[in-house]
Amino acid sequence: MAQPLRAVAAEVLLAVEQGQSLSQCLPPALARLPGTDRPTLQALCYGSCRWFHRLDDELHSRLKRPLRPGDRVIHHLMLVALFQLRFSQQASYAVLNETVEACRALGKPHLTGLVNGVLRAAERQGAPTPNTDASRYSHPDWMVEKLRHNWPDDWSAILEANNAQAPMTLRVNARRFTRTEYLAQLAEAGIAASPTRFAPHGIQLEQPVPVDQLPWFADGAVSVQDEAAQLCTTLLDLAPGQRVLDACAAPGGKTCAILEACPELAEVVAIDEAAARLPRVEENLERLDLSATLHQADAGDLDQWWDGQAFDRILLDVPCSATGVIRRHPDIKLLRRESDILPLAGIQLGLLDTLWSILKPGGRLVYATCSVFPQENHRIIQRFCKQQGAAVLRAPDVAWGRDMGAGRQLLPDPTSHDGFFYAVLEKPDS
Ligand SMILES: C[S@@+](CC[C@H](N)C(=O)[O-])C[C@H]1O[C@@H](n2cnc3c(N)ncnc32)[C@H](O)[C@@H]1O
Structure with a gap:
């Protein structure tokens, strides 16, 4: 029984x-x-x-x-x-x-x-x-205190957003449908939805539905991806012929978004160190009929995987505290420890340092986290820029997030996107 x-x-x-x-x-x-x-x-x-x-x-x-x-x-x-x-x-x-x-x-x-x-x-x-606030907002004490310290005006809104139900958001595969066309498909299927505000291919559903009820899902028409995660492609400035590295790729949401956004890329190399997570990248690529070169490796150990050719674009979606996506992963409240943050920051800076060395002159690196802690976000970028005098920090001209001086921070929004951080770095030509 x-x-x-x-x-x-x-x-x-x-x-x-x-x-x-x-x-x-x-x-x-x-x-x-x-x-x-x-x-x-x-x-x-x-x-x-x-x-x-x-x-x-x-x-x-x-x-x-x-x-x-x-x-x-x-x-x-x-x-x-x-x-x-x-x-x-x-x-x-x-x-x-x-x-x-x-x-x-x-x-x-x-x-x-x-x-x-x-x-x-x-x-x-x-x-x-x-x-206590820890009990009221149902978060570990250290997280409440850290958020209060980092975000004196926003900490309680962040905690409340973390307890809200996240919307189901889709990324329309631009190779198959325009967003307008897919919205019409959804309307025909009786699924209420609206375009996302910032991500050009995003659609937010009024109510979550099982993916097999989404028109043409199995055929690769759409993927489930939060709006903030979709924004990576708008920052990468992709163009035909580029060689792109997605350094921490699994389960492949952003790898696929990159390939959909610019079909004529020369190559996308996707790396992840977790063997168990790589099959998810393969599944996503297959469903969307896309292809990338996959390696199971520590992206920061170039001897394990690098063929010696530099990249035009690098997406570095580093491992982080995931404190921007707590509403989707409430187990983070139990799993994460305050003592995790410092070692994570060390890993993040280490990966950034190493991967910078394989970016072509004139190339662009986008650093991303789904964290709301400055320690993993703009402070990493500030430390990196101090060490790498040559790195040029670009301030993207976008309508979303907050300018942190060294990157943009999105805080979790109960009506739309997750918490995320992006910074855009360029290597001078000579
Ligand atoms: C934030 S998740 C990536 C999400 C992914 N970019 C997406 O959009 O679907 C971070 C990933 O980094 C991987 N990772 C952590 N350390 C790594 C390293 N040193 N080299 C390569 N991958 C690493 C983890 O296994 C995890 O899959």
């Missing part, structure tokens, strides 16, 4: 607490359940991560003492139940009964009394008023 849904959700949450991302641990968990239960499991796991810090504070206040380490999964089971009590329409008696059932199924029948008691009290007494 299949395990109860809430038991599976509790195990997923435990795996996230132990360091796995939802994109790692959720797919195998979904596969264990009948198809009809899968959307609910997904909603429980995403919602419980999104509200983890607030719910965890409440649970701590309701427990006389923490559960034994071996019973930790029951702590997560109660968080999932609290998520449902506080944020779903599910009838509370069903939440209680099914959570107690799941407690048994997890092999912890001795804890059913505790679970029942805690949840009954939670139901009767209602949600406590959060007494």
Whole structure:
């Protein structure tokens, strides 16, 4: 018999607490359940991560003492139940009964009394008023403090945007349809949508839909990609005959956007060090009928992959804290540590330094992150420009984001794009 849904959700949450991302641990968990239960499991796991810090504070206040380490999964089971009590329409008696059932199924029948008691009290007494910003906005304390420090006027709007549901945004494959043509296809299919404000090929859907309901999706008409991520092609100044490097490419969203934006490029080389993520690049290229040269390598170790020919354009979409995309990946709140940021900044500057050396004179490098921390963004660019006196920083003439002096920052917008950072650097001709 299949395990109860809430038991599976509790195990997923435990795996996230132990360091796995939802994109790692959720797919195998979904596969264990009948198809009809899968959307609910997904909603429980995403919602419980999104509200983890607030719910965890409440649970701590309701427990006389923490559960034994071996019973930790029951702590997560109660968080999932609290998520449902506080944020779903599910009838509370069903939440209680099914959570107690799941407690048994997890092999912890001795804890059913505790679970029942805690949840009954939670139901009767209602949600406590959060007494810290970390609890109110449901983020780790360090993130709230860092955002408050970095963005004194915007920190609470950023935290609120991180808790909002992100829209589903598409990138129309310009080789197949114009945006106007594809909007008409969507209208015919009864899918309400509008053009994005800044990305020329972007379309935002009013409601998310499964991709197989999108007209011609399997044939490569569109891809799912946030508007901010789509902006990379507008900054690269692509032209026929160029050799382009996408240095941190998986799952290939930007590689494909580049190839769609300028079909006559001489070559696009796409690199990623994560072997497990490269097949996603291949799948995307195949569906869109595009081709690129792929290498599984550390982009910063040129001996592993570089053939000695310099590039006209380089997109460096570095590994980062991903704090601009928390609304799409709420597990980041649990996975990221404050101590990650300094080593990430070291990796980012190191990659920038190395890849600069293989940019042609007259060439352009676009540095990108999906972070909202200046430490990974304009401060990296400032440090780099100080070291590389010859690098010319271009201020793109665009209507989006904020000018940070050394690059542009987009903050997550609850009505449209994710948080992102871009900087454009050019190497002088001689
Ligand atoms: C922000 S994601 C890239 C997203 C991708 N550009 C897209 O638009 O679909 C960063 C990627 O960098 C890869 N990565 C991290 N360090 C790397 C390195 N030293 N060399 C190459 N890839 C690296 C990670 O595996 C991850 O896939």
